[in-house]
Amino acid sequence: MPNSPKMLIYKQSQIDILACNSSTRTDICSQKYALMFYATSHGMDELLREIMLINRLLLIFYSRSVKIKKTTVISEKEIIAMENTKIDRRVRKTKALLLKGLTQLMEEKDVNHISVRELTDLVDLNRGTFYLHYxxxxxxxxxxxxxxxxxxxxxxxxxxxxxxxxxxxxxxxxxxxxxxxxxxxxxxxxxxxxxxxxxxxxxxxxxxxxxxxxxxxxxxxxxxxxxxxxxxxxxxxxxxxxxxxxxxxxxxxxxxxxxxxxxxxxxxxxx
Structure with missing residues (x-):
């Protein structure tokens, strides 16, 4: 099988990744590793780091016998765009949570008396997450x-x-x-x-x-x-x-x- 899959497909009822033309469980496993190799060779760190998230982005429709009934072809650009949208949504959610905590603390004390640890503890985030943004x-x-x-x-x-x-x-x-x-x-x-x-x-x-x-x-x-x-x-x-x-x-x-x-x-x- 070539290193670059011709199309990437997501399985709706199970979490698995495979390339086109695969219809058995054995092939599903092998194609997953092929995709991981593909991600590595193309420098797609986000795909490797969050392979489970990619599973939710790609689309597979198949029967219980694992035979593919319908496939949706998704280009690399579409995958990256979908991934960026997902990341942006997570960033907005994190920032909204931090802002909610900040405004809550500002009802009690001045800004210069609020620490990062105090804020992150309040909203149940680690400080590393805070420093990713501020x-x-x-x-x-x-x-x-x-x-x-x-x-x-x-x-x-x-x-x-x-x-x-x-x-x-x-x-x-x-x-x-x-x-x-x-x-x-x-x-x-x-x-x-x-x-x-x-x-x-x-x-x-x-x-x-x-x-x-x-x-x-x-x-x-x-x-x-x-x-x-x-x-x-x-x-x-x-x-x-x-x-x-x-x-x-x-x-x-x-x-x-x-x-x-x-x-x-x-x-x-x-x-």
Whole structure:
């Protein structure tokens, strides 16, 4: 039999690997070793290291007499793509588990008092798994923030529509929607044990968006810094109050309230 199997097939009811044109149990065993040799010769370390996982990726349909009734041909590229998808899914699951543990710990203590061991013990992972993805707790926090603000930026692009994309109300709606979509993480990062860097980065992103609205309205550029310093403090306070209240109002309601307060002060609320 050639070293490179012509096609790889997965057996649905049993875990075994074989190449094409095999119909006996004896051949199943021999073809498995051929595939392992094939993986080695092609440098496919992932196939060798997780041969059981490959078994689930390949497809074999055959009768109880081990005669193949139907086969599905899967190319090398397809196998690698499927494997990468599997790996990506595992990575996302691991990172989500670590983030859940981190936000839980941040409800009790500051980030600089959280150790890798404490986090991994909480989520029942070993430290080696943590270090596959992050250098330390601070690196994890930075990466989480990067991912969050990437979502934040994408939200603005999704909701952008002509001139409306630069209105203050649109900016505020996007901000409160972003907070609501990431409630648990944002609650931890903006809470009493949160990360001040997160709030500062949020302010800078909002500042960029609000500046566009300011300029579109023909407002004096030299007054913008004072305007934003005043409004940012109020908006952050409003966000924190909303978080503490458990998101009782919708993102749209909070955005409208913030817009009214920014434009008219508290007078409309006193009526």
């Amino acid at each position: 250098r330390d707790i601070f690196d994890m926090v930075n990466q989480v923030e990067d991912e969050l603000f990437q979502q934040f930026d994408e939200l603005f692009h999704e909701n952008a529509s002509g001139d409306d994309s630069t209105t203050t109300l649109t900016v505020l709606t996007n901000v409160f929607t972003f907070l609501a979509n990431n409630e648990k993480t944002v609650r931890a990062f903006m809470g009493p044990h949160g990360d001040l860097t997160f709030i500062n980065r949020l302010k800078e992103l909002v500042k960029t968006r609000v500046r566009h609205s300011w300029e579109d309205r023909g407002m004096a550029p030299d007054k913008f810094e004072y305007f934003f310093a005043y409004t940012a403090t109020g908006c952050i306070g409003l966000m924190e109050a909303w978080l503490r209240g458990g998101f009782q109002e919708s993102a749209e309601e909070m955005a409208s309230l913030a817009d009214v307060l920014l434009l008219n002060g508290i007078h409309p609320l006193l009526k």
